[in-house]
Amino acid sequence: MTFSTPSAFADFDAFTAALAGRNPALFLDYDGTLAAIAPRPELAVMPEQARAVVRRLSALCPVAFVSGRDLDDLAGMVAVDGLVYAGSHGFDLRGPDLRRQVGVEYLPDLDDAERHLRGHLDGIAGTLVERKRFAIAIHTRQVAPPDKPAVADAVREAVETRPRLRMTGGKELFELRPNLPWDKGRAVLALLEALGLDGTGTVPIYLGDDETDEDAFRALAGLGPAAGIGIRVMETPAPTAAGWSLHDPDQAAAFLGRLADWLAAG
Numbered sequence: 001m002t003f004s005t006p007s008a009f010a011d012f013d014a015f016t017a018a019l020a021g022r023n024p025a026l027f028l029d030y031d032g033t034l035a036a037i038a039p040r041p042e043l044a045v046m047p048e049q050a051r052a053v054v055r056r057l058s059a060l061c062p063v064a065f066v067s068g069r070d071l072d073d074l075a076g077m078v079a080v081d082g083l084v085y086a087g088s089h090g091f092d093l094r095g096p097d098l099r100r101q102v103g104v105e106y107l108p109d110l111d112d113a114e115r116h117l118r119g120h121l122d123g124i125a126g127t128l129v130e131r132k133r134f135a136i137a138i139h140t141r142q143v144a145p146p147d148k149p150a151v152a153d154a155v156r157e158a159v160e161t162r163p164r165l166r167m168t169g170g171k172e173l174f175e176l177r178p179n180l181p182w183d184k185g186r187a188v189l190a191l192l193e194a195l196g197l198d199g200t201g202t203v204p205i206y207l208g209d210d211e212t213d214e215d216a217f218r219a220l221a222g223l224g225p226a227a228g229i230g231i232r233v234m235e236t237p238a239p240t241a242a243g244w245s246l247h248d249p250d251q252a253a254a255f256l257g258r259l260a261d262w263l264a265a266g
């Protein structure tokens with residue numbers, strides 16, 4: 001962990017040197033990484049320039065999106081054909097020749113928790129309970145500060161009485177997921193294997209902005225020295241398992257543009 005993480009944009013030449021002649025495979029988070037965080041999930045739209053860069057990159061190297069969003073929601077927001085999409089933090093994987101779901105046997109537990117949460121949270125203004133196939137997100141960005149502890153209490157009670165689920169957090173949200181040893185990091189490793197990208201000629205690069213992405217940074221770090229590259233998108237330097245940083249979604253898109261130019265130049 002370090003507080004001084006070099007910028008993959010400002011130190012682009014050092015970044016490309018770290019690829020050491022290997023082909024990149026890109027794994028991209030969506031919210032806060034390529035789309036600015038918005039008051040409601042449907043308002044977090046990726047700029048058209050970023051979409052064009054992703055489309056360009058997808059012709060130059062493998063590109064996958066890995067998000068906490070529901071799979072169909074994610075694919076609809078990105079709207080680039082031919083990519084691999086991993087929704088619900090990697091529990092729900094789909095690509096041109098790929099389909100995998102993890103934790104299907106936990107769907108009744110999620111249904112039960114969803115009913116419980118809606119019953120307890122419907123009266124708290126601004127609370128948004130969002131059911132994804134393999135998770136329930138409780139968004140609190142629109143909740144008045146004095147009401148936030150009540151939301152936290154209700155979510156905690158729901159998960160404490162349901163050991164088959166576990167709670168994770170994000171920016172202004174709680175999330176309940178199957179209590180399985182599965183996360184974005186394990187999903188990335190599974191995708192590398194499923195896509196035949198686990199050889200030494202490929203270097204996986206993961207861009208993400210929050211705690212759930214740290215699982216992916218750690219998974220890549222666990223592949224061995226320089227075997228994978230993590231890039232944390234963050235406006236304020238913070239401890240991270242990623243070796244590189246970018247400032248915000250605009251800079252992430254600019255970085256990807258430079259990477260596309262560099263790859264196209266061969």
Ligand SMILES: [Mg+2]
Nearest residue numbers: 029031032209
């Ligand atoms: Mg994110």
